[in-house]
Amino acid sequence: MTETMLFLVLGFGAGAIYGILALGLVLKYRAAGVVDFAHGAVAMMCAFQFVSLRDDGDFTFPWPVLPHTLHISDTGVPLPTSIAWTLIFSALLGALLYYVVYRPLQRSTPLTKVCASVGVMLYLQATAVLNYGTSGRSTAPVLPSSTITIAGVPIPTDRLWLSALVVLLALVLAYVYRRTLFGLRTRAGAESDVGSAVMGLSSTRIAMQNWILATVLAGVSGILLSPISNLDPTSYTLFIVPALCVALLAGFRSFIGTALAGLALGMAQSQIVHILSSHQNLPQQGISEGIPFLVILVIMTWRGRSLIPRGELADPDYPKVGRPSAPFKTALLTLIAGSVVLMLLHGSLKAAFMTSIIWTCLALSLVVLTGFVGQVSLAQLSFAGFSGFIVARVSADLGINFPLSLLIASVAAVPLGLLIGLPALRVRGVNLAIVTLAAGSALDVLLFNNAKFSGGDSGLTVPTPTFMGFNLGIASGPDYPRTIFGVLILAIVIGVGVVVARLRNSSTGRMLLAVRSNERAAAASGINVPRAKLLAFGISSFIAGLGGVLLAYQQGSVSASSFGVFQSLGLLAIAYVAGIGRISGAVVAGLLLSGAGLMVSAFDKYLGLGIYQAVIAGIALTLTAIQNPNGIATPIPSGKSPANALERWGHWLVGRGGHTAVAGESQPVTSRQDAA
Known part of the structure; x- marks a missing residue:
């Protein structure tokens, strides 16, 4: 029983990260109608930015070849300053990506939006490889990392802080989007672009504001994940899969549901690792990582069109199909x-x-x-x-x-x-x-x-x-x-x-x-x-x-x-x-x-x-x-x-x-x- 509780609490770490990433995905979809497959890559870039500032004293711009490193300090930047600069970087990156990439795709097909987000993901991953290399990096803890004992079980406090943080973020977002004028305008734009335009609201401006906020959340997840997971361009980018699973569990609607679903997925994966470690005759590889796929498959097969519909300004055109001759x-x-x-x-x-x-x-x-x-x-x-x-x-x-x-x-x-x-x-x-x-x-x-x-x-x-x-x-x-x-x-x-x-x-x-x-x-x-x-x-x-x-x-x-x-x-x-x-x-x-x-x-x-x-x-x-x-x-x-x-x-x-x-x-x- 003690080991079971310990593994459940350990699952809070990954589950909280899934939840924060998924909160950003929900924000982006509700505001702009885009499921951003590059969201994990954005979190990865923010995490590299944070580690580079904190440990090396370097601010790195998100492009290769051209001069992209601004050296600030030989001894590294203090933790509060590193966090602040990383969040500012996240906001600017979100504004840039929305204005350059996603805003022009407002009337495009889902296929076009998917391909554009995949292009952004490939670019960010390749840029991270060129700027930071492929070897893994890590940094010192960000949250308090002591251990407390509850009912005889040693509990890492950083996992509790992470779980509390994702729940707090979800509660704040739920309040903002239900009780404030900004949230009302965002919901109006999500329901119908045409309707919001008739009311005199700029759906583009609202979507950009939400996109920036979602990218800042990706930056938060990158900062929190960097001390507890080996930082490399590939594994961070693939965190998009469990984050998508969590967002689907919440129907791309509920912020509180997203946070709870993230914690639940993290605990389930951790508990499966515990079970497999206790039964060596069972397959030991890939079972816990395969849970998100099984959940996604069940949700999609059972619920069908699970994403909320959004109003569009025009009927999209698919890529044209050629007709071969001879x-x-x-x-x-x-x-x-x-x-x-x-x-x-x-x-x-x-x-x-x-x-x-x-x-x-x-x-x-x-x-x-x-x-x-x-x-x-x-x-x-x-x-x-x-x-x-x-x-x-x-x-x-x-x-x-x-x-x-x-x-x-x-x-x-x-x-x-x-x-x-x-x-x-x-x-x-x-x-x-x-x-x-x-x-x-x-x-x-x-x-x-x-x-x-x-x-x-x-x-x-x-x-x-x-x-x-x-x-x-x-x-x-x-x-x-x-x-x-x-x-x-x-x-x-x-x-x-x-x-x-x-x-x-x-x-x-x-x-x-x-x-x-x-x-x-x-x-x-x-x-x-x-x-x-x-x-x-x-x-x-x-x-x-x-x-x-x-x-x-x-x-x-x-x-x-x-x-x-x-x-x-x-x-x-x-x-x-x-x-x-x-x-x-x-x-x-x-x-x-x-x-x-x-x-x-x-x-x-x-x-x-x-x-x-x-x-x-x-x-x-x-x-x-x-x-x-x-x-x-x-x-x-x-x-x-x-x-x-x-x-x-x-x-x-x-x-x-x-x-x-x-x-x-x-x-x-x-x-x-x-x-x-």
Whole structure:
């Protein structure tokens, strides 16, 4: 009993931080209608600012390359002054981000807002890596850290202070937003932008004020977390997952409910750690970290549209979807051109081109899911990683070789994609982004970092693909990278592109677009919306799984570091920048891939821009979301193609009738007899 109470109290620390972060998320959503996925990264930047001031005496500006450090003291800044300067920094950062990024997105789609916030997150994380490094930092306690004994249980006082602080903040916010004129105006703006404008209120000014307050709360959480958790750019950024879980438990409405939900989640995680430590026969890794995903999955499946609706000033426009013309001719020309490029390139640039080909396949999975159906997925690399580990297991444990192992591993991602896509039957947009982000994080800790599944830090070896005695692998002795492997993956990815093109040109593709445009109108026209969504998730997860297998063949091994949740965020970023509604956008995304794509590798080799790739990607994603949601890829001329087996399967699965209302076109839906 004593240990149980101690672990419950220890959970107050993490729970209070979750609660404070979630209070900021609730504020931002209620005021501006944005679920800010960069909120954890903002807290991380504020925490680094605090530690840098307190320990090093340096004030650091949130940009790289240019002079960004102002040295104040050789002995560090006193604690009260460090806290004050950090909170001022938080307020200014919040005002800057709202004015530059989120204010222009007031009339944008949830997808655009999600992508913009992901761009901000990538930028802040990359900037923190450049300015502060990747090694963890810590600082002295901020709150009193003595120990008191209650009923024979030693209780750390800092945990009690943290829990009291989050409850106090929640009570103050609840009073302000219920009893003051400022709170009344904020609620009016949240209910209807049009209504607040009619009343003479500036919803933009109100939203900015709330955004600044929410960012200050993120700064408070960063200050309080820095002494009790190792400070590094990755772990702090991922605190957004439990914070989103807490905000969802409170319905993005109640401040007091948010604080209590945060404390409850922290205590639950701490108690599970206690239980697992007492039962060594149970799985010891990832269980407590996976709780937020399970909670989010249950909430989204049970409550459906849990976020409060807000009034908008205009109907949003989704990114436009291209219509491929002559896909077979284009595929043949692409195969010839790609093969020539593979023969002309050598060394690292040839390997980078192969990487671009594979990531084009992964980007195509987002074209189907996000471009065609408007479903935001932040877990595509999780599907890819699952298939990558499966192909290693199938080859090593069952002795199944290429190409059957490739097919089995790719299909294995489909049930996982359908499982994660189940909440999409009731939600879409930002709600679904929350689910998939939590799912990707849960798969990281439960599967990819589980040594029994992934082989631990060393990972798993993937056998070289061979067919009829011919070595099709990327390496053969000193010969690396081999052109034959590049031609193999090029042919496979081009085949995927043809399938996606024919899907887009079919009436099944028009049905998917109808679901993206207006789910109610699509259902009224006879389309089975749930089946359409699951169809898209199934196809998308298969394509992502195929890309993961090809990536495993290229690397020769698979490990958790290759398929983390941040890789999924980077994939969404570059696919959105390139043009998430077009096959040509997927090609551009593959070439622009940060870290290993052909164009970026060439810029790094000849211009030395390698260390700034993630910063550039974050800025490019944010600017694209604001200025050109359609992406940089050139639109593809419209064309027609005959029905095929995929179309007939989609017709049978989805069901049809009447006419589809698709943004930008009005297409009659043919009969079942015509499909046959």
